[in-house]
Amino acid sequence: MRPGGFGPGPGGPGHGPGHGPRGGFQKPKDLRGTLGRLMRYLGRYKALLALVVVLLVVSSACNVGGSYLLKPLINDYILPGDFPGLARELCLMALIYITGAVCSYAYARIMVHVSQNTVAKIREDLFDKMQRLPLRYFDTHTHGELMSRYTNDIDTVSEALNNSFASLISCSLTFLGIIAMMIVLSPILTAITFAMLAVMLLVVKVVGSRSRRYFAAQQKAIGEVNGYIEEMIEGQKVIKVFNHEEAAKEGFRRRNEAYRRAGTLAQIFAGIMPPAMGNLSHVNYAVTCCVGAILAIRSGDLGGLAAFLQYTKQVSQPLNQISQQVNTILSAVAGAERIFEVMETEPEADNGKVKLVRVTEDRSGHLTEADFDTGAWAWKKPDGTLVSVRGDVRFDHVVFGYDPRKTVLHDVSLFAKPGQKIAFVGSTGAGKTTITNLINRFYEIQSGTITYDGIDVRDIEKDSLRRSLGVVLQDTHLFTGTVADNIRYGRLEATDEEVEAAARLAGADTFIRHLPHGYQTVLSGDGGNLSQGERQLLNIARAACANPPVLILDEATSSIDTRTEKLIEKGMDRLMAGRTVFVIAHRLSTVRNAKAIMVLEQGRIIERGDHDDLIQQHGRYYQLYTGQAELD
Structure with missing residues (x-):
């Protein structure tokens, strides 16, 4: 086994459970165009985002590099019994992990600031645009449909900007770093890990596709349930006047049952994923231990094996988190796309040039535009002509x-x-x-x-x-x-x-x-x-x-x-x-x-x-x- 090493403890700073959506995602129609518009909103914070990238790189490097210290820690200090050197090495490892944790905290705080200001600006622009839309638009869109832009859609964008974008970059850097260090440590063990990762990806694809399908059905069902509840609450007086309570309850039972069936199937397939991935990771770890032990006995590189096993335990975690964050980001982009659809709607056309102004009238009946908010009303034409408002x-x-x-x-x-x-x-x-x-x-x-x-x-x-x-x-x-x-x-x-x-x-x-x-x-x-x-x-x-x-x-x-x-x-x-x-x-x-x-x-x-x-x-x-x- 050649020199090398890798990795932080499980998860690493800033890499807790993913913050993906509770169910599947709606694929956006124009991924590139919508991301481009989001980037323009984020463009107001270029300096902060550049700092976030630097902090992400340092955080990922610390997480990856900290585990590599297991190799010299065991080979150079524990096995020879060099306790003063071991103490120095442990202090260095602690310093690396603390640096990674501080960087993770810093970029998370910055992203919260950037994301909340960005979402506030999007929400403000959306509201401003709605004030300029023609009445015809509101005739053809339900209030609930428009409200969902301010709630569900903006919430998904906020969640993605808060956590998912930075986490996706961090996990990607961590995964690439892990793979590079594993290849350096042992190409043979890396090949075994790659084979198991291929199996994991196949499971993700098969189970994930079904999970998304059932989550889509669940979202449709919950929409029908919520719409029915809202309608029944608004119409309670009519329901009671016509003694329609039983019919209303029956209608709710049907929709609630459809929601239950869809939700059950969605949660079943969503629940399969964690244990399946966990067990495959355990299998991968066991196989790597057996083969790695044989190679370590031959080479005497026990520290290298310990470092590689640490990477093996963690290599699937970035993949899991990446898959979850991709779901969240795609869901956010789909939400942003619906928001931008409203913003791209043609505003109420107004080519009028005649303005309403206040005027005063002199003794000869001549009208003059007034500087105060009292007096008579008049129409002011583009050429400056004033016409009294009469109501004809x-x-x-x-x-x-x-x-x-x-x-x-x-x-x-x-x-x-x-x-x-x-x-x-x-x-x-x-x-x-x-x-x-x-x-x-x-x-x-x-x-x-x-x-x-x-x-x-x-x-x-x-x-x-x-x-x-x-x-x-x-x-x-x-x-x-x-x-x-x-x-x-x-x-x-x-x-x-x-x-x-x-x-x-x-x-x-x-x-x-x-x-x-x-x-x-x-x-x-x-x-x-x-x-x-x-x-x-x-x-x-x-x-x-x-x-x-x-x-x-x-x-x-x-x-x-x-x-x-x-x-x-x-x-x-x-x-x-x-x-x-x-x-x-x-x-x-x-x-x-x-x-x-x-x-x-x-x-x-x-x-x-x-x-x-x-x-x-x-x-x-x-x-x-x-x-x-x-x-x-």
């Missing part, structure tokens, strides 16, 4: 479909003069809400034009356009925060006095003052501690706080009882005074005073006129109104 909205032969192959609005033409109240009535799905969505440019029309004060809405910056519109939706959404904060969401710079004035205008002031802390009462869970009517009143107050020239009321009073509706009617009238108002309502009594009522069916305006005109026509509106009157 017109549709001219508009054709639109959410899917271009399926038209929702057919050749719609209408106009709303400044200060007019325009109402839309008709059956569900007739296109009422779609019209208001087009005013906001949440979607782009296929043909025709929509103008606002004579300006094509496509020429107006979307932020400016939407700032000039106040919207009260049928489905209210309140944010976690105080009542005042939720009202102020309509205009963030509003003072407390303006917030309270908006609440009084909407008729919300009375109930707010009866809350435990009045306007400072903290709401949570989308205002779950308020009634539906109270939540809608806050929604109306929010629009009043925005003080827009154009108001859109989408079933704004649908959640308010008749008594409450009467109480806020005057406040709503004050809110709508001087503004162009679009109203969508099922309660036809709320639109009687509209300047014009549009009756829609299947995306077409089939009747138009004021209340008296439509009643005299005895058409669709007459049928709807008399039907409601009978119900009343």
